[in-house]
Amino acid sequence: MAKDKAMENELIIEAGRAERHYWRDIWRYRELFYVLSWRDISVRYKQTVIGIVWAVLRPLLTMVVFTVIFGKLAKLPAEGGAPYSIMVYAAMLPWQFFASSLTGSSNSLIGNTNLITKVYFPRLIIPASTIISNLVDFVISFVILVILLFYYRFSPSWQIMWVPVFLFVAFLASFGLGLLLTALNVKYRDFRIIVPFIVQFGLYISPVGFSSNVIPDHYRLLYSLNPMVGVIDGFRWAILGGEAKIYWLGFFVSLLITLCLLAIGIRYFRRVERSFADII
Amino acid sequence: MSNTVIKAEGLGKSYLIGHQQREPYLALREVMTNGIRQWWSRLRNPQYGSHGELEEFWALKEVDFEIKQGDRVGIIGRNGAGKSTLLKILSRITEPTTGRIKIKGRVASLLEVGTGFHPELTGRENIFLNGAILGMSRAEIKKKFDEIVDFAEVEKFLDTPVKRYSSGMYVRLAFAVAAHLEPEILIVDEVLAVGDAQFQKKCLGKMEEVGKQGRTVLFVSHNMATISALCSRSILLANGNIVAEGRSKDVIESYLLSFNEANICLSERKDRSGNGEAKICDVYFADTNGNRVEMLTSGSQYDIVMKYRAQVPLVAPCFKISVYSSAGQLIAHMNNWLCNYMPSLPKGKGEVRCHIDALPFAFGSYRVNASINTDETLDHVDCALVFKVENGDYYGTGRVIDGLKEVCLVKQDWKMDIN
Secondary structure, eight states, rough: HHHHHHHHOOOOEETTTTTHHHHHHHTTTHHHHHHHHHHHHHHTTOOOOTTHHHHHHHHHHHHHIIIIIIIIOOOOOOOTOOHHHHHHHHHHHHHHHHHHHHHHHHHHHTTTTHTTTTOSSOTTTTHHHHHHHHHHHHHHHHHHHHHHHHTTTOOGGGGGGGGHHHHEEEEHHHHHHHHHHHHHHBBBBBBHHHHHHHHHHHHHHTTTSOOOOOOGGGGHHHHHTTTHHHHHHHHHHHGGGGGGGHHHHHHHHHHHHHHHHHHHOOOHHHHHHHHHHHHH | TTTEEEEEEEEEEEEESSOOOOOSSSSSHHHHHHHHHHHHHHHHHHSSTEEEEEEEEEEEEEEEEEETTEEEEEEEOOOTTHHHHHHHTOOOOOTSSEEEEEEEEEEEEEESSTTTTOTTBBBBHHHHHHHHHHHHHHHHHHHHHHHHHHTOOOGTTTBBBBGGGGOOOOOOOOHHHHHHHHOOOEEEOOOOOOOOOOHHHHHHHHEEEEEEEHHHEEOOOOOOOHHHOOSSSSEETTTEEEEEEEEHHHHHHHHHHHHHOOOOGGGGGOOEEOOEEEEEEEEEETTTTEESSSSSEEEEEEEEEEEEEESOOBSSOOOEEEEETSSSSEEEEEETTTOOOOOOBOOOEEEEEEEEESBBOOOOOEEEEEESSSSEEEEEEEEEEEEEEEEEOSSSSSOOOOOSSSSOOOOOOOOOOOO
């Protein structure tokens, strides 16, 4: 029996041959995927004094600052009748997830050099598991949102059921871009410096501190080319309920860009993947 | 035919190496400036090649071999012969440039002990992490967990982060996980050279057991004694080619012979390790007149001379000389620390001499590893010298044991009392 199985597993290694069973291999290595995600999660807050509280503090403090600056000082309008801070927080959720996923995944290959040069497995697992580990922070932040909703006596509608869908889009966006960046990072270490810049820049060009309604109508479609615009609008629509209107055309443009990024990311990653061990 | 588990045909791997020494990765700036420079030079001089500063280096070239089910195969060769590249290709870490390999069965490769160990995680957690990385399923690890812990002798520290482990415990745990892999083909790089002697013995025992279970084992080592004990067949690589293949005993012999034939000036040799702050230029035996000798006689007086060139002043350097038999067994070790003689030396050229009153080696052929160390290794060369010994009058009695080959002789006095 064992022998039959061995015969089935005939493997051919050849120059320039794309792994035919790549996706099957990913499935076969799923345990490694779980284990690496679990490692990232359990290591994340080790040796920090307040540990998991960081996951609470970061979005909360950012929300306070943004509410004061954009809501109180700049007096930008909230969406519908929702409190400004809830509106900001609803956007912070996907943004923090996206930003930390992007940062994490784009450094993930370099951070796991020892694995890459010593064992084989589909390399796609590394950036993917890094992103999964950020889900823990997301869940914690989401609990904070529920508390905030109670505090402001703001009841969301059934649309909140859509949150996982938009979260999935945020996952795809950070995964696609992360794959591209981490592969480039292996070859050109410049991207280590570029990524924090992208994240910082992205925070201001995405509607995190303000509502995308403040963008003039004829620029909205253009604005939606930023994939996070669709995601953030989606989160607001889902959490703030009827108060926020979603610009569906813009959302689909964002979704399309996300899918394009994902396709480009996977393609590029797959193309250079086999040389990682040689150049890292 | 059907029991061939690995078949390689025309295997080759080339790397592009830059002439200036630099990091393997590139900075974008470099790519851009190089691009512009190349574009400019091509404009002026169209026949100029586009890889002006890069050179192709073949780590492996036209390698063919076949390994049958249940074979235990040793892969030997000097540093830089292509052993590690071959293992990396076989374990799918890197891709060959030419040729193909057919592999039947599940491969597990052990190129390093403790790959992926995370210092913050506990021993227990690292067993699961490392197991998964090596390709074991969770269920498999659970089944073998107690066995692994037993083998590593760390049950008391299972819930301590491994960063608090002593290096011995760390290595034991790491090897224990790897030793309980059950692949059809096991690829092992020089990982047994870790841990204390007792543990090494245990590891060797485990490896033998794996071999007896009918698994195929590929094993790289510099230790010829281990290779000849573990492996029935061996492959000798030199400069990316297979130069010998067959019974381990024969292959090991031709490997050791190759050092004699190579005849490369020691200071020119590339297969050395250490940080390079000092370099061993020559090692030889000199007779009482100070002349270089190649054929020695046991019982005679000699100086071992080591010439070096230091880039920095050497603070209390330790010069080490290890003598091995042709089968790779360590016979003797000499260094100036043992004699409590450790003066500091200025930078520049110099030579050190180790005087031997009566050469205590029996008839045979020996090789010498030499190194210079301070806190770290400055230079280390395997097989820096090969020398032959003729039987001489070591005991001063004119007596010699004829069959005795490549062992250390001992000065002795006998007394017999009758009570």
